Amino acid sequence: MDDETAVESSDLAPAVASILASARERSVSGERVSVRPRSLPDRLDVVGNDRVPVIAEVKPTSPTTEGTRTDDPVALAKQMVSGGAAALSVLTEPDHFGGSTETLTRVREAVDVPVLRKDFIVRESQLDAVEADVVLLIARFVDDLPTLLAAARDRGFQVLVEVHTESELERAIDADATIIGINNRDLARLEVELETFERLAPDVPDGVTLIAESGVTTQADAARMRRAGADGLLIGSAIMDGDVEANTQRLTTRA
Numbered sequence: 234m235d236d237e238t239a240v241e242s243s244d245l246a247p248a249v250a251s252i253l254a255s256a257r258e259r260s261v262s263g264e265r266v267s268v269r270p271r272s273l274p275d276r277l278d279v280v281g282n283d284r285v286p287v288i289a290e291v292k293p294t295s296p297t298t299e300g301t302r303t304d305d306p307v308a309l310a311k312q313m314v315s316g317g318a319a320a321l322s323v324l325t326e327p328d329h330f331g332g333s334t335e336t337l338t339r340v341r342e343a344v345d346v347p348v349l350r351k352d353f354i355v356r357e358s359q360l361d362a363v364e365a366d367v368v369l370l371i372a373r374f375v376d377d378l379p380t381l382l383a384a385a386r387d388r389g390f391q392v393l394v395e396v397h398t399e400s401e402l403e404r405a406i407d408a409d410a411t412i413i414g415i416n417n418r419d420l421a422r423l424e425v426e427l428e429t430f431e432r433l434a435p436d437v438p439d440g441v442t443l444i445a446e447s448g449v450t451t452q453a454d455a456a457r458m459r460r461a462g463a464d465g466l467l468i469g470s471a472i473m474d475g476d477v478e479a480n481t482q483r484l485t486t487r488a
């Protein structure tokens with residue numbers, strides 16, 4: 234038996250699972266690459282045993298937010314972790330979301346949870362801009378999803394593939410995405426409908442880590458997404474607005 238797969242890492246203490254993961258290497262396209270050791274699926278699983286597993290998003294501003302939050306993003310990230318966030322998402326898009334790659338680097342150094350790079354990645358060279366545990370690929374914006382997914386994995390990234398429609402979900406599944414995010418926000422109209430997650434979730438195969446993205450503002454919303462099958466919730470605005478630690482604490486507490 235292959236001793237790397239003999240132990241399911243989700244059965245292990247988080248620290249041990251993390252050591253095990255960092256010891257694993259895989260070969261893609263003939264190259265040896267180490268997989269980022271902070272596993273998002275494992276971490277969501279562990280935290281989900283007693284809290285709502287939330288990926289809290291450092292998003293200083295957005296096209297649907299008023300004003301820009303100018304306090305230190307690293308301090309906000311630490312408050313999110315103290316408030317019980319399972320993982321973090323950091324916007325690196327500067328023009329519309331107030332993000333920066335430098336912020337992501339600093340945040341990742343300051344915490345030990347998995348960190349997602351939230352940006353609009355459409356070509357391979359963008360993957361080399363900054364270190365992260367997980368990168369986002371938005372199905373709608375990526376023409377050749379299997380190729381970019383492979384390129385990201387070649388670099389050792391875990392990949393979250395974001396979808397908003399049935400046909401995008403089909404493309405994500407065909408590309409063998411193992412982490413899929415269903416975005417409740419329509420990126421064309423910027424309107425949020427939690428029904429989107431409920432409608433698409435039943436079509437997601439078992440074994441895929443499923444994330445509900447956008448529009449969760451209350452504990453009731455969070456419970457609703459969990460009931461519909463979310464393994465994790467990506468929450469930005471509702472955490473960024475006001476006391477970040479208290480907001481995270483509230484939204485990671487089961488209703």
Ligand SMILES: O=P(O)(O)OC[C@@H](O)[C@@H](O)c1c[nH]c2ccccc12
Pocket residue numbers: 290292351352371395416446447448449467468469470471
């Ligand atoms: O602030 P919200 O509604 O909690 O949403 C967070 C996150 O889902 C949203 O920021 C987002 C989802 N997909 C994106 C793609 C790019 C930029 C931002 C996003």
